[in-house]
Amino acid sequence: MITYLGTPTIETDRLILRKLKLSDAQSVFDNWLSDERVTDNLIRGAHKTVFETIERVTVIVGGYDSPEYCYWGIELKGSGELIGAIDFFNLNTTTENCDVGYALGYKWWNQGYGTEALRAVVEFGFERMNIHKISAAHNLDNPASGKVMRKIGMVQEGTIRHMIRNAKNQYKDCAVYGILQAEYMK
Template identity: 60%
Template sequence: MLLRKLEITDTQNVFDHWLSDDRVTDNRVNAAHKSVAETYDRIDKILSKYNDLDFCYWGIELKNSDELIGEIDLYDFDSSTDNCQVSYSLGYNWWNRGYGTEALKAVVEFGFKYMEYTQNIGST
């Protein structure tokens, strides 16, 4: 598995693999997308934030197949406590295979090493 920036060409995969799936979005704040246009707008918004220094958002991709299976991000950075939150979504076909755990470990390490967050990172 590897983490990478999303691209506008990922829109259909993001829609198909997790954002249109009620099983996945049941655990998210927002409801399942009903159209690819909704997903396109979301990806476009994400892309516009990649230049922000505190924007930490990655697609989760399988190394052996280059298949995009999910997303993970760090957010709600609190400089007074050096804490932040993490959120991730995986397509239903990849649940219970350890991909979420592997991605979570990678972004927590990133937060500690590169963003210097040294206290608890909460999960939602």
């Protein structure tokens, strides 16, 4: 059975994964949600105004009232700068499975931050929440995300054609990955 613990703070060597605050909205906008290089890999398009981001962050912050809500901002320990977000979603109490998604600001790509954050959240999910399986997907035109998934032990399970349609009305094929709790614990 999944043990729902909400969104506690998780620390790694270089990162603090923490709840977002309304005061983070400007950083979220500036550092990733307004950047088309980042949002092209997400279903929603780039935010054109900080007001869109304020609305989004307000929804996220409102979710923290539920112990089933797991959404972290990714903060650099050294500078306190907010560089991205990572979350569990589609938590299924019947299968005890869930999905994980993440986004990092372009300035912080290819520096190992995505891998570090994903590893920490997967560890939390398996060791503290007792999740059975964690899945993730990436657009085929974003192979770097698949590399992050493989680095933490996820295995590609297949490809789903036209899995998503982005804000530019383009269908994207996605590679689907997963890791089982038993595999992780080995």
